[in-house]
């Protein structure tokens with residue numbers, strides 16, 4: 335019963351919002367770069383955070399797990415404002431393998447109103463647009479800068495606000511990839527600054 339519900343949620347999500355991002359890259363691993371040797375060189379693994387929901391756990395904190403590669407889906411339409419230095423925007427995807435179905439899920443930032451630490455989750459929903467820059471580093475891009483008054487619509491800029499943190503989501507506590515909203519430090523004291531690099535297989 336549970337899996338048929340998931341299948342129908344997935345079907346709705348796929349048919350309505352994700353249809354146009356169907357140009358899929360070759361498979362790759364996501365590797366952590368950090369000044370902190372505890373995490374440097376760790377691979378990001380999809381880890382269970384709920385029904386059809388996976389976070390990105392650091393392999394060094396989950397011994398014995400093997401990495402399942404991800405893909406990157408870009409649009410069939412050319413990005414009009416494309417800056418090749420910061421990279422084309424698209425969705426990181428993970429192939430969820432069920433008993434009798436496979437579903438490609440995009441990576442989505444899950445925000446909490448009470449924390450500045452957001453959790454990237456693969457979910458059967460609309461994803462969050464991300465990009466890989468010319469060095470293969472994962473970023474999120476935006477125009478609006480409200481750090482100086484008055485806020486203005488500037489040029490498309492890449493941000494690299496990735497951290498490895500102990501995160502909690504629906505009963506699961508892991509060391510995962512996290513994103514910090516805005517430029518202030520993460521309020522979660524376990525967060526260590528990292529970058530995320532795409533390494534093709």
Ligand SMILES: *[C@@H]1O[C@H](CO)[C@@H](O)[C@H](O)[C@H]1NC(C)=O
Pocket residue numbers: 352353355356357358407425427438439440
């Ligand atoms: C990614 O692209 C592949 C190939 O076109 C497609 O099968 C898949 O559904 C796409 N995934 C998402 C989340 O859009």
Ligand SMILES: *[C@@H]1O[C@H](CO)[C@@H](O)[C@H](O)[C@H]1NC(C)=O
Pocket residue numbers: 367368369370371374375
């Ligand atoms: C992190 O790992 C990379 C690749 O293995 C290495 O080149 C770099 O020196 C390491 N950085 C630190 C701070 O350990």
Ligand SMILES: *[C@@H]1O[C@H](CO)[C@@H](O)[C@H](O)[C@H]1NC(C)=O
Pocket residue numbers: 370371372524525526
């Ligand atoms: C590296 O990260 C671990 C885990 O958060 C932390 O215990 C350690 O103090 C950090 N090391 C440095 C040099 O900051």
Ligand SMILES: *[C@@H]1O[C@H](CO)[C@@H](O)[C@H](O)[C@H]1NC(C)=O
Pocket residue numbers: 431433434435436
């Ligand atoms: C799911 O994908 C895997 C790997 O691509 C494939 O071996 C398997 O047959 C697929 N399962 C279904 C139900 O399509």
Ligand SMILES: *[C@@H]1O[C@H](CO)[C@@H](O)[C@H](O)[C@H]1NC(C)=O
Pocket residue numbers: 477487488
């Ligand atoms: C900011 O500027 C870009 C490029 O000119 C435009 O596409 C976007 O809609 C603007 N955003 C807002 C909120 O005005």
